[in-house]
Amino acid sequence: MQIxxxxxxxxxxxxSELDRLKTRLYTNITHEFRTPLTLILGPVRKLLSKxxxxxxxxxxxxxxxxxxxxxxxxxxxxxxxxxxKLEAHHIQINYESGDVMALLRYIVNLFESIGDAKNIKLxxxxxxxxxxxxxxxxxxxxxxxxxxxxxxxxxxxxxxGQVKISASEKDNLLIIAVSDTGIGIPKDKxxxxxxxxxQVDKTPSAIGSGTGxxxxxxxxxxxxLQGKITVESPDPSTSTGTLFLVQLPIIKVDKxxxxxxxxxxxxxxxxxxxxxPVSATVHSNDVNDDLPxxxxxxxxxxxxxxxxxxxxxxxxxxxxxNGKSGMKRALELVPDLVISDVMMPEADGFEVCxxxxxxxxxxxxxxxLLTALAGIKNRLDGLRRGADAYLSKPFYEEExxxxxxxxxxxxxxxxxxxxxxxxxxxxxxxxxxxxxSSELQTNFDLHLEDAxxxxxxxxxxxxxxxxxxxxxxxxxxxxMSNTQLFxxxxxxxxxxxxxxxxxIRLQKAKxxxxxxxxxxxxxxxxxxxNDPAYFSRLFMKVEGxxxxxxxxxxxx
Numbered sequence: 001m002q003i004x005x006x007x008x009x010x011x012x013x014x015x016s017e018l019d020r021l022k023t024r025l026y027t028n029i030t031h032e033f034r035t036p037l038t039l040i041l042g043p044v045r046k047l048l049s050k051x052x053x054x055x056x057x058x059x060x061x062x063x064x065x066x067x068x069x070x071x072x073x074x075x076x077x078x079x080x081x082x083x084x085k086l087e088a089h090h091i092q093i094n095y096e097s098g099d100v101m102a103l104l105r106y107i108v109n110l111f112e113s114i115g116d117a118k119n120i121k122l123x124x125x126x127x128x129x130x131x132x133x134x135x136x137x138x139x140x141x142x143x144x145x146x147x148x149x150x151x152x153x154x155x156x157x158x159x160x161g162q163v164k165i166s167a168s169e170k171d172n173l174l175i176i177a178v179s180d181t182g183i184g185i186p187k188d189k190x191x192x193x194x195x196x197x198x199q200v201d202k203t204p205s206a207i208g209s210g211t212g213x214x215x216x217x218x219x220x221x222x223x224x225l226q227g228k229i230t231v232e233s234p235d236p237s238t239s240t241g242t243l244f245l246v247q248l249p250i251i252k253v254d255k256x257x258x259x260x261x262x263x264x265x266x267x268x269x270x271x272x273x274x275x276x277p278v279s280a281t282v283h284s285n286d287v288n289d290d291l292p293x294x295x296x297x298x299x300x301x302x303x304x305x306x307x308x309x310x311x312x313x314x315x316x317x318x319x320x321x322n323g324k325s326g327m328k329r330a331l332e333l334v335p336d337l338v339i340s341d342v343m344m345p346e347a348d349g350f351e352v353c354x355x356x357x358x359x360x361x362x363x364x365x366x367x368x369l370l371t372a373l374a375g376i377k378n379r380l381d382g383l384r385r386g387a388d389a390y391l392s393k394p395f396y397e398e399e400x401x402x403x404x405x406x407x408x409x410x411x412x413x414x415x416x417x418x419x420x421x422x423x424x425x426x427x428x429x430x431x432x433x434x435x436x437s438s439e440l441q442t443n444f445d446l447h448l449e450d451a452x453x454x455x456x457x458x459x460x461x462x463x464x465x466x467x468x469x470x471x472x473x474x475x476x477x478x479x480m481s482n483t484q485l486f487x488x489x490x491x492x493x494x495x496x497x498x499x500x501x502x503x504i505r506l507q508k509a510k511x512x513x514x515x516x517x518x519x520x521x522x523x524x525x526x527x528x529x530n531d532p533a534y535f536s537r538l539f540m541k542v543e544g545x546x547x548x549x550x551x552x553x554x555x556x
Contacts, residue, residue, distance in 0.1 A: 036069035038394035039302045046309070046397060065302055093224065095134040095251065100174060101126045103137065104167050107144050111152065120155050121162040131169055134251045139221045146214040147178040147244050154242070155182035156322075156346065172250050179243040184233040193231055222246055291316040292408060293333060297326030297340035297352060298370075303393075307339060307370075310397045311404065323347025327355050330362055334487035336411075337404060342371035342382070350385045357386030361484050363448040364491050366407040370395065411491070418453060418493045449492060456489070456497070460504045467530035471497045505529070506542055513551040520547045 043062035108124040115122035144165070151163040161181035168175050185193060193215060222229045227248035233241060294315040298304040299322050308317045318333055320326035324346035330338060338356065342349035349369050356362040366388040382390045389403050459477045463469040474497055475485050489497050505527040512523045524535035540546050545553070 036073045039069040039300075039306060040066050040073070041394045042306050042397065065306075069302065093136050094138065095136055097132065097134050098137075099130050100133050100135050100140070101129060101131050101167060103135075103140065104144060104165070104176070107141065108148065108165050110145075111148050114152060115163065118152065118155070119160050120152060121160075123162060123164040125164070125166040127166075127168045131167075131174075133174065135174075135248075136225060139225060140248075143218050143221050143246065144176065144178075146218045147246075150214060151178055151180035151182065151242070151244075153345075155180045169250065174248045174250055176246040176248070177243060178246075179241065181241045184241050185231065186233075222248070225249075292336040293318060294404065295320065295326070295330055295333060295335040295338045297323065297329075297338060297344070297349070299341065299344045303341070307400070310400055315404070323349065323352045326352050330356055330365070331359070331484070334362060334484050334491075335365060336491070337366045337368070337408060339368045339370055339400075339404075342369055350381060353382065353387050354385040358448075360448055360452050361480055361488060363452075364411070364488065366411055368400075368403060368407070370400075415492070415494050452488065453492065456500065457504060460501050461508075464505060464508055464528055465526050467525075467528050469501070469528060471501070474501070502538070506539065509535070509539065509547070510543075510550065513547055523547070 043065050046062065104126065105124060108122060112122050148163065148165065155161045155163060163178070163180045166177045219229055225248055227246060229247075230245045232243050232245075292315050294311055295318045296304050296307050297320045298307065304319055308319075311317060315336075318329065318335060320329040323340070323344045326338070326340060326344075327347065330352075338352070340349040340352045347355075349371060353367045353369060356365055356367060367386065368389045368391060369382040369387045370391050371382075371393065388407050391399060391403060456474065456478060459474060460469070463473070471482065471485070475482050478485055480488070485497050489495060489500060493500065495503070509523050509527045512518055512526060516523075518526065520536065521532040524530075524532040527535075529535035529538075536546055539550070543550055
């Protein structure tokens with residue numbers, strides 16, 4: 001009886017694990033399919049909307065994006081079918097004779113531009129330089145491309161790291177080694193890395209890292225070729241860097257062959273999961289300081305380019321290639337709006353959103369999460385982290401444009417909240433308004449914005465009679481750069497920090513004019529003006545009358 005219960009419990013656990021794997025697979029497949037679909041449907045819709053005035057150059061460019069992403073989608077489908085064939089043992093080996101080193105060299109060359117754009121050095125070494133043997137070109141191509149793409153994917157874009165591919169012949173074996181200086185694999189996870197749908201939990205965005213099919217396919221193909229693959233992190237203490245070692249038996253060496261049979265034209269185009277980083281391909285419109293600044297945080301260059309094309313006529317576009325650099329860039333720029341993908345390396349979009357919404361320097365910025373995770377749970381997760389809008393891929397250009405426009409208009413409501421800023425008895429009184437929108441979900445955290453305004457005004461009042469108190473001093477007290485303080489203050493009050501200091505000083509001067517018998521000069525010095533004549537001119541400019549007339553008029 002006890003054995004039966006144990007068996008039932010084990011079966012229940014097995015089914016539960018199977019359900020979990022299926023759910024994870026479907027989630028990842030959805031993500032992987034939605035990105036290329038966005039880049040297929042988006043350019044096509046754009047072209048169809050303006051077929052009369054589209055240039056031939058633009059047509060070719062957008063059709064190339066469609067073609068490349070159609071091929072990428074086909075590659076994903078074929079990988080799934082390959083795994084199914086392998087599991088069903090319905091796969092054949094098609095050997096041909098040729099220079100295997102030439103094939104490997106060609107594959108590595110396909111990834112060189114990607115490595116250059118990511119500041120990752122790609123190294124290929126082979127010994128001997130040429131080696132003729134019988135091999136299955138298609139299977140070897142899939143094995144090596146998956147390993148290189150995987151190495152590039154998990155080596156951070158800004159790291160200045162390297163991916164090394166080496167090939168040699170030893171003991172009648174072809175040995176292919178692919179090593180990187182990336183995030184590595186924890187020692188306790190190495191044994192499970194080839195499991196179907198498995199992804200290392202240490203990756204910053206595990207779901208976004210891919211389907212979990214690639215390495216399983218590699219292992220299965222190596223074994224079909226009667227070979228062996230092993231993996232290790234060279235530095236187990238830090239789990240930094242990974243080494244994959246493939247050993248394939250040399251079935252036959254064709255010593256009579258004098259030239260390579262591998263021709264570039266015979267090889268399919270490689271479409272790895274990670275496209276070129278944004279910084280290498282996207283273009284920003286001419287700098288116009290009057291345009292609202294939109295920061296796009298997206299690790300797929302084609303998606304970033306497409307979003308940029310949608311917005312660039314009305315907005316100044318800036319870019320970041322992953323979540324970590326996105327947070328850093330947002331702090332530097334303090335943009336008017338952020339559009340972030342959810343599934344990214346370094347930090348995902350949820351983390352980006354939560355960070356920005358909880359930092360006093362950026363809490364006012366609207367955030368749009370743009371992702372393939374279209375389920376209600378994911379939408380709720382995004383909204384709970386502070387997202388102002390959540391758009392799922394593939395999206396319509398008009399939908400993005402309207403969402404951006406509405407969010408920026410709603411954010412202007414903050415100006416109404418602070419336009420009635422008054423200072424009475426050292427207290428800041430804020431005009432209260434309600435934020436309501438039936439069209440768009442918004443997340444205004446007024447507590448942080450109120451705290452920012454109160455902190456700034458309190459610091460200014462504390463130094464009100466100090467003529468040397470400046471914007472630079474206020475920046476230090478607020479722990480913000482000049483740019484951060486300027487853009488934050490401008491977003492909330494439509495004033496610069498200098499204008500706010502001036503307004504608070506004049507407001508205090510008006511109070512002193514009405515409530516005390518101090519002279520005009522004494523009031524000027526009391527409110528931080530070291531030149532009474534300048535104080536009178538400024539007062540006249542702002543109030544339309546000089547201080548004496550103001551005092552006399554109010555007292556009558």
